[in-house]
Amino acid sequence: MDPSVSVRAFHKNVHGEDIKVAVKAVRGFKDILPGQSENWRAVEDVARDVFESFGLREIRTPVLEKTDVFVRGIGEHTDIVEKEMYTFPDRNGDSLTLRPEATAGVIRAAIEHKLYAESGTLKLFTMGPMFRHERPQKGRLRQFHQINVELLGTDSPLSDGEVIWMAWDVLHELGAQDLRLEVNSLGCPACRKEHRKDLNLYLEQVSPDLCPDCQRRSRTNPLRIFDCKNQRCREVMARAPLIKHHLCPGCSDHFGKVLDVLESVEIPFVINPYLVRGLDYYVRTTFEILASGLGAQNTVAAGGRYDGLVRSLGGPDIPGVGMAIGMERLLLLLDSPSSRMTTDIFVAALGREARDEVMPWIRDWRRMGFVVQMSYEEKSLKAQMKEANRLGAGYVLIVGEDELDREELILRDMKTKEQIAIPMDDVISRVENILNRGDE
Numbered sequence: 558m559d560p561s562v563s564v565r566a567f568h569k570n571v572h573g574e575d576i577k578v579a580v581k582a583v584r585g586f587k588d589i590l591p592g593q594s595e596n597w598r599a600v601e602d603v604a605r606d607v608f609e610s611f612g613l614r615e616i617r618t619p620v621l622e623k624t625d626v627f628v629r630g631i632g633e634h635t636d637i638v639e640k641e642m643y644t645f646p647d648r649n650g651d652s653l654t655l656r657p658e659a660t661a662g663v664i665r666a667a668i669e670h671k672l673y674a675e676s677g678t679l680k681l682f683t684m685g686p687m688f689r690h691e692r693p694q695k696g697r698l699r700q701f702h703q704i705n706v707e708l709l710g711t712d713s714p715l716s717d718g719e720v721i722w723m724a725w726d727v728l729h730e731l732g733a734q735d736l737r738l739e740v741n742s743l744g745c746p747a748c749r750k751e752h753r754k755d756l757n758l759y760l761e762q763v764s765p766d767l768c769p770d771c772q773r774r775s776r777t778n779p780l781r782i783f784d785c786k787n788q789r790c791r792e793v794m795a796r797a798p799l800i801k802h803h804l805c806p807g808c809s810d811h812f813g814k815v816l817d818v819l820e821s822v823e824i825p826f827v828i829n830p831y832l833v834r835g836l837d838y839y840v841r842t843t844f845e846i847l848a849s850g851l852g853a854q855n856t857v858a859a860g861g862r863y864d865g866l867v868r869s870l871g872g873p874d875i876p877g878v879g880m881a882i883g884m885e886r887l888l889l890l891l892d893s894p895s896s897r898m899t900t901d902i903f904v905a906a907l908g909r910e911a912r913d914e915v916m917p918w919i920r921d922w923r924r925m926g927f928v929v930q931m932s933y934e935e936k937s938l939k940a941q942m943k944e945a946n947r948l949g950a951g952y953v954l955i956v957g958e959d960e961l962d963r964e965e966l967i968l969r970d971m972k973t974k975e976q977i978a979i980p981m982d983d984v985i986s987r988v989e990n991i992l993n994r995g996d997e
């Protein structure tokens with residue numbers, strides 16, 4: 558189907574007449590409005606500052622990738638790849654997918670541009686929208702946003718520790734309360750193999766008690782059963798053999814050193830031996846940070862080590878560790894007030910001549926960094942004062958014919974309602990000084 562056909566702003570009523578209907582956003586896709594976007598930016602700024610203090614640099618990859626990037630990167634037998642991706646053929650018949658997560662695309666870019674060759678450890682962060690065609694339920698968006706960190710090229714437990722530390726510091730810096738950090742080690746393929754033998758024996762016995770999804774998972778990806786939200790599955794899995802009893806000396810030592818990092822920077826944690834992540838590629842360290850701001854505990858950040866991922870995407874065999882912070886969940890948690898528009902000064906010019914006169918002043922104040930607004934229409938002073946009020950103006954500069962004749966303008970302080978006269982030949986610096994004083 559030609560996609561342009563489906564974008565219809567006109568419907569016909571029962572009489573066959575065209576009715577104009579307003580177009581609406583796609584279900585599960587949400588606008589971030591003025592008043593909200595300021596909070597988004599504040600969170601992003603804090604994250605950038607924290608990451609840059611750890612020596613990370615920003616990367617921005619396309620939201621659209623070849624489907625293969627995610628099938629190979631996330632794993633065929635995951636809910637994301639099996640049921641949740643926005644996948645479609647483009648006009649050439651290539652299968653493309655809107656990114657459901659960031660890591661696979663970032664690694665694709667690192668391989669393509671050989672970024673990992675530049676230095677020992679490639680430290681990257683990125684932020685932006687992700688897309689999953691999930692069942693629409695309350696609070697679940699199909700376009701959601703994440704802040705991501707990926708460290709490539711080291712398997713040092715220090716790097717695992719730092720990734721958790723960064724996530725913790727961003728949340729802490731933003732004032733998130735009641736955080737709970739859960740950590741676990743999933744072991745390496747060697748210890749996973751031993752664990753899987755044990756787990757398979759156990760699953761054979763309990764299989765009839767599992768939900769249909771988990772019965773299928775027991776054949777494809779048994780670790781995922783620990784992730785099932787089904788109450789019955791949870792009870793069954795509470796008695797299942799755990800990876801922690803199968804960690805090889807190398808993995809056990811690695812995990813211990815990650816915990817040492819957390820202890821040395823005083824980040825409290827709990828070890829949750831049932832914590833597995835929904836993606837195939839995790840090995841060794843895995844973690845989640847939960848927050849109890851909204852009644853139920855919600856995961857606001859999560860991540861882990863993914864040593865085999867770069868190779869599975871066609872790159873060299875280099876290790877990696879990363880994490881993601883969920884923007885929407887984080888913002889709900891912070892309960893930030895929606896911010897109002899503020900304007901430093903509103904210039905009420907009355908008449909053509911006045912308008913021409915004020916333009917260079919407005920230019921100069923804006924270049925100084927002040928928020929300066931004016932009316933786009935020819936309006937009475939009263940109407941312009943009303944507009945200035947609506948825009949949250951701190952001051953209004955009144956420039957009419959009389960003022961121009963006298964070469965003396967009126968500056969009104971909107972808070973105190975006081976008015977002072979400003980000589981026109983000195984207006985730029987006089988107003989600058991007054992606006993600067995207001996900052997103090």
Ligand SMILES: [Zn+2]
Pocket residue numbers: 744745746747748749804805806807808809
């Ligand atoms: Zn191991």
Ligand SMILES: [Zn+2]
Pocket residue numbers: 767768769770771785786787790
């Ligand atoms: Zn289940």
